[in-house]
Amino acid sequence: MDNDNYLLRMVNIDKSFPGVQALKGVNLNVGYGEVHALVGENGAGKSTLMKCLIGIYSPNGGEIYFDGKKIENYTTAQALQMGISMIHQELSPILYRPIMENLWLGREPINKFGFVDHKQMYKQSLDVLKEIELDEDPRTLMANLTVAKMQMVEIAKAISYNAKLIIMDEPSSALTEHEEEQLFKIIRKLKESGTSVIYISHRLSEIISIADKVTVMRDGRDVGTENIENISLDQIITMMIGRTMDEMYPKLKVNIGEPILQVKNLSHRKYFKNVSFEVRRGEIFGIAGLIGAGRTEVIETIFGIRPKSEGEILINGKPVEINSPRDAIANRMGFLTEDRRATGIFSVLGVDVNMAIPNYDRFVTKFGFVNERAVSESCMKFVNEIQIKTPSLTQKIQNLSGGNQQKVLMARWLMTEPDILFLDEPTRGIDVGAKAEIYKLITMLAADGKCIVMVSSELPEILGMSDRIMVMHEGRVTAILDNGPDITQEVIMRYATGTENDFKEEYRGIYAKE
Amino acid sequence: MQKNKFSFQNIFEKYGIVFVLILMIVLMSIAKPSFRTMNNFLNILTQSSIYGILALGMTLVIISKGIDLSVGSILGLSAVIAASLGQSMTASNKYFPDMGELPIIIPVIAALLVGSLCGAINGGLIAFTGIPAFIATLGMTTIARGFAYIYTDGKPISTLTPAFKFIGQGKILGIPMPAVIYLIMIIITWVLLNNTRFGKRVYAVGGNINAAEVSGVNVKKMLFLIYTYMGLLAGISAVVSTGRMVSAQPGLAAGYELTAIASTTIGGTSHSGGIGTVWGAVVGALVLAVMRNGMTILGIHSYWQQIVEGLVIIIAVILDMRKNARKK
Incomplete structure (x- = not known):
């Protein structure tokens, strides 16, 4: 294809990190004045691709053409100069400085004496803010703005760089409906003036209404680009998730018993509302939804x-009153956290300490000392039982593979002898073999009569393991489904994207208000 | 357009420390007539000038989310070098026995250069090796102090030229020279922080270093310059300090870094970066000076003064954090 037809052409982009090939020969073509949606499941490679584009990462292979010229080896600052701006999902304002200093950071207007020209800065800021119809004094501190307004400022900043291409990563996730309308208005205005937009969003209905084209990514590849009028929501969802189910899920037939955990109308000030469910003895209860669903x-x-x-x-x-993890553990609950590194392992401590840490109370002798031998024996039992591959009990956990680290953490909670075990993304970032072992372990625990509550972003995992599935969308439960042959990834995706019913319109503002 | 809300609570939150300072002055003036003399006020200003100048630089450092523990030592090293170049012909123990009296500009420049150089090394280490500011400047603390002792062989250097003495003890229009120099540096630093690109970026680096980087700010260069400026101010303090005592000894100004950090902190500069003002550092330094002066006049033992000072620092920060927390 001819370069001249496109503002941006990314050709055969490869990017690998140690142990992971994040992008495999991805192509992305964006025309002039086009709103191009980029969709895919969590971890499909959208963010990595965009980071390659704006110069945070440099790709291992492939070529990027921008405005007819091949570009390579540039920094984000240079990308800005060329006209590529990104509005990050995690906003990056300088909180305790005024709007105008945020807008012109790195290129503050100066007068002939070399001092910053505050008047000029103020005037230029007014102009830019007017363009996006943001009614704020440029001297207002960023910290005093709502998240939505901070986002508007970021957009204003992108516009002020005379960007030819603006990348918006989940721009609407923090916006109320009215603010979203305003965002769309700005996007249409940008389009009219010839600016292109790459729009990343989980809200598929939104994409249908604003985008011209959509590119779907899955597992680090692009699985296709379509004109938006030629494709339906269902087709997009199928493209996003269309992988085959593996023989990975050794689900055992378990007799489900009486309800153990009951949650009634649970709400959080900010993240979710009116969540009710119950989990029964021997049951694996899956919770599905997109990131940010709560x-x-x-x-x-x-x-x-x-x-x-x-x-x-x-x-x-x-009824139980649980105000801290200590209370929860006392009520025989265990919790395998989502982010192994941040909230799971003590990386420089040994396997034994990592396993025993919530359990030391039961290993204390009558003189108040820890009975190290009892600790070792207990740890050894788990190492053998669930086959943790470690040269010794005192090996630093950071030297184990991800899968074995995860097993150590599982053992940590099993040692507390919980009745209820919460697993948050239990197989994130571990290889296929280890995943299968973890699944086996989970199944055995259920068969042993424990309640398992599993949060996962991987639909095959949810479908393969759960007895029942609760789907959430933007802080609301949209469905609780009995797992069965008629429950497919498409069904869950529809509930998860809020396209199945109209809960969405009602509660979309839930995040915007603190 | 939103109007800035104008309420007593806002004013008190923003300028609370000024009220504290005024309250202290009023109470002291009532309690002790000897406090409210012109002489005593000039005395307070002079006393606060040395660590006050350091606090100006420390404000930039802490706004950028850093810390500089080495300023006391840098001050000491700069001071002994300046003193050795500023001795009068009549000195009995001349550091350079064969050298005549040099014009005052030479020891002054020497002090500023030594200070800036030490600061530049700090900044270079922090910016280009990525070691934490705490560590880099901790190392510099003992290194600079060591050089000061080596340079002087542990002995004080005294009997300086009258010009040097004038810097420390002279007056212009009745205002002591240290206070004059302090005033000039306040203005320069204020303009630097509020009216130059450099200043804006100091806030950006401390407020959100990643955002600064992607906005094209040369973060490494910024760090380098911030610590260099801190070193320069330590050099200026060294000149003032040497002039006041008309001598310098290698152990000079030990612990001044803590007083400078305390002044800055009392003045509302946040150690989590991105927040701070020059006037805050000035008021903070004055609060400490008034407190010390007042307690001495009241006859409170210096041991107890230290305890009160510590409490004031902690309380100031607790109040400050509450203020910032409420905004969220």
Whole structure:
């Protein structure tokens, strides 16, 4: 194809990180004045691709053409100069400085004496803010703005660089409906003036209404680009998730018993509202949804990590008051956290300490010392039982593979002998073999009569493991489904993207208000 | 357009420390007539000038989310070098026995150069090796102090030229020279921080270093310059300090870095970066000076003064954090 037809052509982009090939020969073509949606499941490679484009990463292979010229080896600052701007999902304002200093950071207007020209800065800021119809004094501190307005400032900043291409990563996730309308208005205005926009969003309905074209990514590849009028929502969803189910899920037939954990109308000030469900003995209860749907926050709230604003938690029919993880553990709960590095392992400590850390109370002798031998014996039992590959018990956990680290953490919670086990993304970032072993372990635990509550972003995992599936969208439960042959990834995706019903319109503002 | 809300609470939050300073002055003036003499006020200003100048630089450093522990030592090293170049012909123990009296500009420039150089090394280490500012400047603390002792062989250098003495003890229009120099540096630093690109970027680096980087700010260069400026101010303080005592000894100004950090902190500069003002550092330095002066006049033992000072620093920061937390 001819370079001249496109503002941006990314050809055969490869990017690998140690142990992971994040992008495999990805192509992306964006025309002049085009709004191009980029969609895909979490981890499909959208962000990595954009980071390659704006110069945060440099790709291992492939070529990038921008405005007819081949570009390579540039910094983000140079990308800005060329006219590529990105509005990051995590906003990056200088909070305690005025709007105008944020807008002109790095290129502050100066007068002939070399001093910053505040008047000029103020005037230029007014102009830019007027362009996006943001009614704020440029001297207002960023910290005093709502998230939505901070985002508008970021957009204003991108416009002020005379960007030819603006990348918006989940721009609407923090916006109310009205603000979203305003955003769309700005996008249309940008389009008219010939600026192109790459629009990344999980909200597929939104994409249908604003984008000209859509490129779908899956597993680090682009699986296709279509004109928006030629494709339906269902087709996009199928493209996003269309992988085959593996023989990975050794689900055992378990007799489901009486309800153990009951959650009634649980709400959090900010993240979710009116969540009710129950989990029964021997049951694996999957919670599905997109990032930001509030899944992790629900189980963190049950476990006492976050304060609930309303609602009731019952264990074995009795109401319990859980205000901290200590309370939760006392009520025989365990929690495998999502981010192994940040909230799971003690990386420089040994396998034994990592395993025993919530359990030392039971290894204390009557003189108040820790009975090291009992600790070792107990740890050894788990190492053998669930086949943790480690040269010794004192090996630093950071030297183990991701899968074995995860097993150590599982063992940590098994040692507390929980009745209820929360697993947040239990197989994130571990290889296929280790995944299968973890699944086997989870199944065995269920068969042993424990309640398992599993949050996962991987639909095959949810479908392969769960007895019942709760789907969340933007802080609301959109469905609780009995797993069966008629429950497909498409079904879950529809509930997760809020396209199945109209909960969405009603509660979309939930994040914007603190 | 939103109007800036004008309420007593806002004013008190923003300028609370000024009210504290005024309150202290009023109470002291009532309690002790000897406090409210012109002489005593000039005395307070002079006393606060040396660590006050350091606090100006420390404000930039802390706004950029850094710390500089080495300023006391840098001051000491700059001071002994300046003193050795500023001895009068009548000195009994001349550091350079065969050298005549040099014009005052030479020891002054020497002090500023030595200070800037030490600061530049700090900044270079922090910017280009990536070691934490705490570590880099901790190392510089003992290194600079060591050089000061080696340079002097542990002995004080005294009997300086009258010009040197004038810098420390002279007056212009009745205002002591140290206060005059302090005033000039306040103005320069204020303009630097508020009216130059450099100043804007100091806030950006401390407020959100990643945002600064992607906005095209040369973060490494910024860090280098910030610590160099801090070193330069330590050199200026060294000149003032040497002039006041008309001598310098290698152990000079030990612990001044803590007083400078305390002044800056009391003045509302946040150690989490991105927040701070020059006037805050000035008021903070004055609060400490008034407190010390007042307690001495009241006859409170210096041991107890230290305890009160510590409490004031902690309380100031607790109040400050509450203020910032409420905004969220």
